[in-house]
Amino acid sequence: MNKNHFSITDMTRRDMLRCSAAAGAGSLLLGARPAAALPAATGKAKSVIQIWMWGGPSHLDTFDPKPGAGADYCGPYTSPIETNVSGIRICERLPLLARQADKYSIIRSMTHGINGHETASYVTQTGRPAGTGDVYPCAGAVVSRFKGYDAGYKGLIPPYIVLTRPQGRFSESGFMGLRYKPFATGGKPSASVFNVEGIVQEGITEARQINRRRLLQDLDTFGRKAEGQAGLTGMDACTEQAYDLILGDAGKVFDVQNEDPKLRERYGKNDFGASCLIARKLVEAGVPYVTINYEGWDTHKKHFEIMNKKLTEMDRGFSTLLDDLHQRGLLDSTIVWWGGEFGRTPKIQWEAPWNGGRGHFGKCFSHVIAGGGFQGGQVIGTSNATGMEVDNRPVYPMDLIGSIYEQLGIDGAARLPHPQGLDVRVCPTEAEGVMSGGLLKEIMS
């Protein structure tokens, strides 16, 4: 072969030198210009798994059934079931979750009053009111700031993962920018090979990867001429780091094929079930924030038809996730957050064109929170007899998100990095006009 070849060892050493000159290694993964480094946040919880119910699930047909409200509200779901916590009843389509109720708490008084997807998604995931002139980062991006690379996270797997695609409703990292965006896996989690874009590639052997890498180095004639220029600095370190992930074992965390078949069956062999299992593996590997974007809950039409199918799938994946985390002793350090941007109209829209659908409903809805220091087996707040109004103990998005931050040891008074240098707190104060019913102290231990 060509005489100019560097041996792999030489190349690595050379790049290592350049790498350390350019920047600290892990910090390169998600785009340059890191804000100042931080001490790692330490709290009861180490990680968050967010099951994002994309589209807005009905609260009546999940965790806040209203059997007394009549057929116009309940449709076919007239017989909620008892859970393993006396006094708590949930939708009859969630029998497995009913057996795990001691592990989670239900918030039945979530409210923000917004009925548009994009604004409600923004408000629910950032805790901030809309229309302030700035786009604030969502909880995952904030956690990525305080528990990710800036705070000493060393993992090769990015600190904020989305299974499988970003939502597109708003920019998750807001003004904090690219560096704090989630890493979207792409691919199909339940496929025989889950092709995580960039990390897992079918059919290229390790030997070929190594040969390719050498070829790339040899053919980079332009890069050698331009070496040392500001615009290119960091590129080689980025390549080096990418190869650590391509050639190393870290990517195996996305592979569920070698997991216990019985466990996979329990999670459900569909994308949601596989995502829940992978989320557990990611958390086990130290990833601080995983979002499962669970699509298909915007049920304007064919509502009950869709619910009959999807609730079963959700029941399996979600309940197995809780149990599996618990069995492995991970639930105490992992927050599981279930919820969407709003609930759905309690009164069923029987008229055309909906023909038995439910619309958007931001005035009153339910979220579920478990693990990471949040007590299970509790119900926070109540809605009225029809689920139309919050009766007591309203919980605004910032109350929930602020509670999650506190469990993670993220100081609400700390500041977020802002590109124009504005002074922005992690949690807004009441003076900033953000609605609040207070942190969820009643279930925080």
Add this chain to the structure above:
Amino acid sequence: MKIATFCLMFAMAVGSACQAASNKACDEIDRLVFDKLTKEGIPASEYCSDEVFLRRVYLDMIGTLPTKEETLTFLESKSLNKRSDLIEELFKRDEFADYWSMKWCDLLRVKAEFPSKLWPNAVQAYYRWIHTAVQHNMPYDEFARTLLISSGSNFREGPVNFYRAMPAHSPEETARIVALTFMGIRTDRWDRDKLLGMAAFFGSINYKGTAEWKEEIVYHDPSRKLLDPETNMPVPLRFPDGTLAEIPDGADPRPVFAEWLIGNPAFDRNIANRIWYWLLGRGIIHEADDIHPDNPPQNKALLDFLAGELESHDYDLRHLYRIILNSRTYQLSSIHNEANQSDQTNFSHYYMRRLDAEVLIDAICQITGTTESYSSDIPEPFTFIPENERSIRLADGSITSPFLELFGRPPRDSGFESERNNNPSSAQKLYLLNSTHIQEKIRSNGELLGITDKRYTPNKQTDRLKNPSAWKPPRKALDDMYLTILSRHPTPEEFEIAKAYVHASELSRYDASIDIVWALLNSKEFIFRH
């Protein structure tokens, strides 16, 4: 002294470059830049080669890679004016309007969803207006004036969406965005009264719905005035320079503001500086949208000259593009010399930047003969983008892909230039090196891989491919790859490296060819504008 001699020789070597365009203006740009370099004692880099110029000017002007055929035509042309002729040709390309509409849509925050919430129909109306303006080279003063004074339906009058694509519908917020967009000024550096005085010009804007879903009328409502939140009294109309405006009671104050703005030096300087930034990668005032007294121009005479050119040429933005692109300053090599490597502000060489997200995926698609699928099933009405449409033509910032997100496409939230993030990251490297998405694209173009057999189907290594006659001769195959991907011929050394790879590895010619294309796509020469 030594540097002056160098510059003189340099000037002689490239003297013919500006012939077709405004010679004198190009020369003046170069004189101002080189005077500064001489003063700082920084030698300029060499004049760039035709290959480099071709690629650079395509990417900078139309956000599109030259094809193999375009590359050969240009490289083989013996015309002395071929660079300036090419610049004129590129102005006429549809991609010119596409690419610069994309830039304007970033600044004007064109997106259907949060926070602009324009909705798909209005995005289309707004985009069409912007695209038409760029395509027909609408004078810039008219462009700004129309955005500032329009009234009407968001679905029918494209430019009224300027007032809808605001993070908040308040006069103060509007003033903040107007100052940012048209003056490059951040009002958070202003005192309260200055902002309120300007906001008062937008105090009578009102919005109302119609019977049509998500239609909204933007109009001047004489009954509305901006009230001072402290005194509850109407705020007098005061221009940012402190002078008061007098208008008849009930008249729309926006045209009065527009005329003041267009007559103000900040208006010309902002756009002149931005265009310089867009083409050269660094503003004369940097950042280009943070103009304030403590952030002076790096070369004041140069900025004054460019702003003056704009005014004396009736706000013809293409004139500014033309004189910059034809200048030798723009046509310097990106390769540094020993004495100018650390220069990042004086334009002693062309500063390299990673390709924009949209441009990069378009280039990969063009090379591999593939397309991207874009659609939005939120919000209604659903939007599906035709398969063969380029990513630089995406009107709606809410329609996106994991690739575009990963490579720092701006979210169009704030209108700041810095929203576009072209910094390389290792997650991006992972994607280019190892994603199925890119891998499949490389496999799909048999011609690029060197296969002459028309029956080639991706991912199938049929027996036919074992036959050498199904393949281009190796030298030709590699030449085509280089021309298609890097817009140049390979050097003999590169040919030897590639040949050695095919022979030494255990791979079939098919797999080895895939690997060579893969390596070129991952080279810095491909990923960066240079």
